[in-house]
Amino acid sequence: MSVDNVLLEHLLKLDSYSYEFSIHLNENNYQLLDVKFTNSPIPVNEPTTRGGVYFSDKFAYKMQCSVKDLKIIPYLTSKMLGPSTDFGNIEIYGKISNAENSFSLELNTNLTNSVQTPDSIELHMIVVGLKSV
Numbered sequence: 001m002s003v004d005n006v007l008l009e010h011l012l013k014l015d016s017y018s019y020e021f022s023i024h025l026n027e028n029n030y031q032l033l034d035v036k037f038t039n040s041p042i043p044v045n046e047p048t049t050r051g052g053v054y055f056s057d058k059f060a061y062k063m064q065c066s067v068k069d070l071k072i073i074p075y076l077t078s079k080m081l082g083p084s085t086d087f088g089n090i091e092i093y094g095k096i097s098n099a100e101n102s103f104s105l106e107l108n109t110n111l112t113n114s115v116q117t118p119d120s121i122e123l124h125m126i127v128v129g130l131k132s133v
Contacts, residue, residue, distance in 0.1 A: 003130045007105055008061055010096060011037040011130075017101075021065065021094035025075040032065040032092070033120075037127070061127040063092075063109055066120045073121060080111045087111070089128065104133045 010017070014037055021032040039061050079088050092107040108129035115122040 017096040019096045024091045035065040063125045
């Protein structure tokens, strides 16, 4: 899947929009809260295939969010990058809008890290695909 650079620019300015995002996993939707997008360098000197498993560029668009519904946890294990090469993309659907613009979009991400608290789970992902729907 390709990445729509115009949409990425809007996501980086997400604080100026109202938004709704949800993850679709195992026939269920989970609402995402506290969503943030960043563009940051990653520890490679040139574009490369990381561990023979996935492709990484020198910069990555990253997404951070939290989920209050802890029923999502069992579905995340097979999705996270790590020692296993059996990870999968996570589909995220969203809508962002302000006074001038409104976009519906679909993101494909790879889960790189998660932090669980008693009442939520924080997810850290790399955006691998983005399109307007």
